[in-house]
Amino acid sequence: MIHITVISVGKLKEQYWKDAEKEYLKRLSVFVKLEIKELKEEKFDEKSNHETIKEKEAEKITKAIPENSHVIALDKDGRQYSSHDLSDHLQQLEQLQHYNITIVIGGPLGLSDEIKHLAKESISFSQMTFTHQMTRIILLEQIYRSCMIQKGKTYHY
Numbered sequence: 001m002i003h004i005t006v007i008s009v010g011k012l013k014e015q016y017w018k019d020a021e022k023e024y025l026k027r028l029s030v031f032v033k034l035e036i037k038e039l040k041e042e043k044f045d046e047k048s049n050h051e052t053i054k055e056k057e058a059e060k061i062t063k064a065i066p067e068n069s070h071v072i073a074l075d076k077d078g079r080q081y082s083s084h085d086l087s088d089h090l091q092q093l094e095q096l097q098h099y100n101i102t103i104v105i106g107g108p109l110g111l112s113d114e115i116k117h118l119a120k121e122s123i124s125f126s127q128m129t130f131t132h133q134m135t136r137i138i139l140l141e142q143i144y145r146s147c148m149i150q151k152g153k154t155y156h157y
Contacts, residue, residue, distance in 0.1 A: 001031075001032060001033055001099075002032050002033070002090075002093075002094045002099055002101065003032070003033040003034075003035070003099055003100050003101070004032050004033070004034045004035070004101045004102075004103065004143065005034075005035045005036075005037060005064075005065075005066055005069065005100070005101070005102040005103070006034070006035070006036045006037070006102075006103050006105065006136065006139065006140075007037045007039065007061055007064050007065065007102060007103070007104045007105065008036060008037070008038050008039065008105040008132060008136050009039050009040075009041050009057050009060070009061070009105065009106050009107035009132065010038070010039075010040075010041040010107050010108070010132045010133070011038050011040075012038075012133050012136065013133065014133070017133045017134075017136070017137060020137045020140075021036070021136065021137060021140060024137070024140035024141060024143075024144055025140070027144050028140065028143060028144055028147065031144075031147040031151075032143070032147065034140075034143070036136075037064045039057070039060045039061065039064060040060070041057065041107040041108065042056045042057055042107070044109070050109050051112070053107075053109055054106070054107075054109050054110065054111065054112035055112050055114065057106070057107055057109075057111075057112065058111070058112040058114045058115050061104055061111075061115055062114075062115070062118070065102050065104075065118075066100055066102060068100055069100040069101065069102040070093060070098040070100065070101045070102070070120050071102045071103075071104065071118055071119040071120055072101065072102070072103045072104070072119060072120065072121050072122070072123055073103075073104050073106075073111055073115055073116055073118075073119035073121075073122045073123070074103060074104065074105050074106070074111075074122070074123055074124070074125070074135060074139065075106075075110070075111055075116060075122040075123070075124060076110070076124055076127065076129065077122065077124065078121070078122030078123040078124035079121065079122065079123055079124065080123075080124050080125070080126070081123065083142065083145050083146070083149065084149060086123075086142060086146050087145070087146035087147075087149040087150055090143070090146050090150075091146075091150055103123075103139060104119065105132050105135050105136055105139065106132065107132060108132065125138055125139075125142075
């Protein structure tokens with residue numbers, strides 16, 4: 001069974017996001033071992049040096065990445081996949097014996113260059129910007145959709 005770790009800078013604040021996450025984690029438990037590591041985001045304001053903030057968050061992210069993990073960064077400049085292509089890609093990673101996949105979601109300022117370079121690849125959901133909370137739920141839904149596609153289930157049409 002493949003193991004996916006989602007490292008997310010920032011926590012889910014509203015109950016509806018927490019409920020959605022709980023539902024997808026329950027659904028996914030049949031297909032993958034999935035762990036979410038929530039990291040505290042750094043506080044900042046308009047006067048803060050954004051690169052310094054991202055570097056501090058990068059330190060936390062780096063420490064949270066499991067050993068021997070295939071790291072994927074979620075980044076606006078990453079590769080965009082269709083749902084079928086993402087499903088195929090995750091299946092290929094499993095066939096290549098990349099059983100430990102870590103997907104990193106940055107905080108409000110995004111990811112540092114260090115994390116982008118550390119990642120083996122970057123994925124983008126859209127050219128639009130989403131909150132990290134929304135991104136987390138979209139990610140879980142797409143992982144679930146990928147599993148359903150692989151199993152030939154009717155969730156995806």
